[in-house]
Amino acid sequence: MTGLLSPRFEKYDAEYLTNYVSSPSRCLKVVKGLVFTGCAVLCVLLYTTVATHSDWNIVSSDIGHYTNSNLTILTIPTASVDAGTKHKEGVTKSLLPAQVPQYYTIHTNEHYDIDVALRTVLSLCPDEVYYNAFTQPIKTGGEEKLHETGVRVRMFKKYFDAWESLHVVTDSLSDTAFVRDDVLRYIRDSQHISAFTSGTRVEAMRQYETYRSFLSNMSSILFPWTAPYFSDHMTLHGHMYNAGRGIVISGSNSQASYIKTAISSFRAMGCTLPVEVMYLGDDDLGQDIRDDLETIEGVITRDIRKMVNDQGWALEGWAGKAFAAFLSSFREVILLDADVLFFENPESLFDESGYVDTGALFFSDRTVWPQDKKSFLRKILPRPISSKARDSRWWKGVSGENQEAGVVVVDKWRHFLSVFLTARLNGPDRDDSDAGKGSYSFWWGDKETWWIGFELAGDTDYHFHQGGTGNIGSVSNTEPIEKAEKEDNHKSESTEIATEAPQQNTDKDDFEESLRSLRGSEHGTSGESATPADESDTSKLESTMEHDDSIGFLAPAPDADDVMKAIKAAEAARASRLPTQPAHFISPKGDDLPNVVKDEPQPVDPSLELELEPERSLSRRHLTKRDSWFDTAMERKRTNLTGAAMLELKDQNIILCSPQLLHLTTSGRPMWFNGWIQDNKHEASSDISVFEFFMIEKKKNDEWAEWAVGADNMCCLKGDNLHALHEKELDALKLIVDIAKENGSLNEVLNKEKKSNKNIE
Known part of the structure; x- marks a missing residue:
């Protein structure tokens, strides 16, 4: 048999091998070779197991070799907030020893799959019709513009969410968010493009670029004014991801004392949340005031004007509040008016169910x-x-x-x-x-x-x-409940349309009189001597009116010009005897100045309101009643209405007046109020409000109580659901007043009191 082998191998017979292995040095070489071969085989097996395990292979292997080098890291660390947090944390702990990152989608915390996300984006790529339709400026106005804006934003949300799901991911190890900037490269280099597109590589790249252009154009039409501060809306959104919690207050120089007192009271109540006071330029909040506010721990002031491009419109007044919340550095925001004050730590609002x-x-x-x-x-x-x-x-x-x-x-x-x-x-x-x-x-x-x-x-x-709303302050007057019941019974016997006082002409009378006058003038007769033909015409016109039970008022047909004229005449008749506007309605274009009345047309009674303009359908019942009890409560306030006996009154409606609007907890106790702590916040020397009772706007029988609104935000509530303040609530109010006195917010009040005391002496 050895003859069949090559001469090179003939020497390796059994005797030769035995002699070779018996040598110690040669035996050691054999052992080392076997050990090395075994280790190599073991490493290959371990690598194969890890590479194919589902928990270790979340990111596609096609992009694994350059994933980390092509992700832009947002500087803000992330925190789990969604339902998938528990699953994510469990997987993360199992991976930490090996330091292998897991990636998740930004919206759902599901495992990130670039192929799935890319397939979604490419499938949503708009065609030419959609592209042109949704990238045109909105040129309408009024209700139509609001509707069109809503439609556009809903469409934009679908495209924006899909875009973010592709480009923004979270990393389980560093607990941060990443923005991918390598998607085009992935499309270009991917060996298996069928995983995310049914077309060619060229088609996929063109669809991706069309999508990017479409989203950018929609962004510039809907929300163009953040460009000075954030390069794009995905970046803006990313900055919010784990930006924490905080309080935001929008205020001006005239409100600085409110802001300082409010923040100091929060701190005294144990609130440690950071506070950002947002303002609209140096003229809105001066440097000295900003420096003073920033002496309070955790307070910083920020200029909204530097973050917004308001070319073509002006960011001012009340409008700054929503921008303050949106552009603050926090993710979760408690936005407050400058004159809002709390009975407890406002941080507890985040715990509300x-x-x-x-x-x-x-x-x-x-x-x-x-x-x-x-x-x-x-x-x-x-x-x-x-x-x-x-x-x-x-x-x-x-x-x-x-x-x-x-x-x-x-x-x-x-x-x-x-x-x-x-x-x-x-x-x-x-x-x-x-x-x-x-x-x-x-x-x-x-x-x-x-x-x-x-x-x-x-x-x-x-x-x-x-929790409901109510009033907080001192009782101004009372009114027998029997009297109110008689008035209500009298009203129930009158027609549904006649809601004004009995001695006055009703709206229906005005309307019918206007119709008769209108028809009489057309036929050469006066309204007082209308002929039967006139009455017949009136009946015909009234028959054109539709009654919609779902909305409870009469609506004339759009082409009933005569009815329209009659309604306008009825409005004019009613305007001559009713206030044109409650004094608390301040022009939105003003800066919360007192007694600034917005110039609006006289609202129409609900019984005669047109369906074409329902937003003007204001009932004047409260303003009519105001003459009978509001002025009495304000002008002849009874000072003896105090003490525990007020809580035991029977058959009496309580009238409680104050400029503060109270909000209650779900258990019915005071939670917070706005309106500051003086009877008139617009006058620095106005008296400090007396806080003894609060009243809920729901009566004990669960009916709505009655409001009346006067000048300088002074409001009166008439009802029977009166309560005394608890000691803890009184302590909170005393704390607020003491802070305001200490920081100088009430100096003019104190000076007035000192002068008054000297005059008495």
Whole structure:
């Protein structure tokens, strides 16, 4: 057999091998070779196991070799806030020993898959029709513009979210967010393009670039004014991701004393949240005042004007509040009016169940002036209209005042585009233009822009606090309940339309008289001697009117010109005997100045209101009644209405007057109020308010109590749900007053008291 082998191997017979292995040195070489070979095989097996394990192979292997070098790191570390946090933390702990990162999508905390995200973007790439339709400027005005803006923002959200899901990821190891800038390179170099596109590589790159251009153009049309400060909206959003919590106050020089007192009281109550005081240039908040405010621990002042390009419009007044919240450095914000004060640490607002569930907590305004704005909401809100909008006071006609924006709590990351749109409603869209009415013509200032902004954006993840509102102060007067019941019985016997005092002409009388006069003039006769033919014409006109039970008022057909003229004449007759506007309605274009009345047309009674203009459907019932008890309460205030006996009164309505609007906890106790601590915040020497009682605007029988509103925000509430302040609440009020005295906010009041005491002596 050895003859068959090559001469080179013939020497390796059994005897030769035995002699070779028996040598110690040669044996050692064999052992070393075997050990080396075994180690090599083991390493290959371990590498294969790790590379193919599902928990170790989250990022596609095609991009694994350059993933870290092509991710731009945001400087703000991230924190888990979504439902997937527990799963993420569990996986992260198992990976920490090996220091292998996990990547997650920014919105859902699901495992990041670039192929899935890229496939979504490419499938959404708009065609030419969509591209041109949604990148045209919005040229309409009024309700139509609000509706069109809502449609555009909802469309923009779909594209923006998909874009972010592709480009922004979180890293489990460093707990930071990354912005990918290598997507084009991935498309170019990927060996398996079928994983994310059904087309060619060239088509995929063109679709990606079209998408980028489309999103950029939509951004510049909807939200162009952040360009000076942030390069793009994805960067702006990224800065919010884990920016923490804080308090934001928008204020001016005239409000500096309120701001200083408020922040100092928060600190005394244990609040450690950082505070940013936002202002609109040096003329709005001077350098000396800013320096003084920044002496308080954790306070910094920031100029909003440096962050906003308001070319073509002016950022000023109330409008700055929404921008202050949006452009603050915090993710979760408690936005406060300058004159808001709390009975407890405001930080507890973040623990409210409504905020925890939704990330947006709003507060209701006074329930005053019933107003039907259902048709208005139908015009401005894209379909389908949410159940929350249908459950609102506007839709039900309960009140024309829905939201009080003195306190707003919002997670800006979670509601990015909704808050963005809210800022827009307070910015370039707020004023009237040649195209139509601005947003401030449909509501007063910035108050309603928050919940309306959310609804327009299709974001119903918000919550109105259920604690209710009321008044806080001292009792001014009382009124027998029997008297009020008699008035109500008398009204129930009158016609549904006649809501004014019996001795006055009713709106229906005005309307019918106007019709008769109108027809009489057309036939050459006076209204007083109208012929049967005139009455027949009147009946024909009235037959053209439709009664809509769902909204509770008569609506003439749009072409009934005679009815329109008659209604205008009825308005003119009513205007001669009713106030044209409550004094508390201040022009949105003013800077919260007292007694500045907005020049608006006389509102129409709900019974005669046109469906074409439901937003003007204000009931004047409260203002009519105001003559009978409001003036009495203010002019002949009874000083003996004090003490525990007030809580035991029977068969009496209490009238409690104050300029402060009180908001209650869900358990019915005072939570916070706005309006400062003086009877008139616009007068530095005005008396310090006397806080003894508070009253809830819901009566004991669960009916609404009655409000009356006067000058300088002085409001009276008439009802029977009166309560005494607890010792802890009185201590909080005393703390606030003491801080205001100490920091000089009440110097003029104290000087007036000193002069008065000297005169008495």
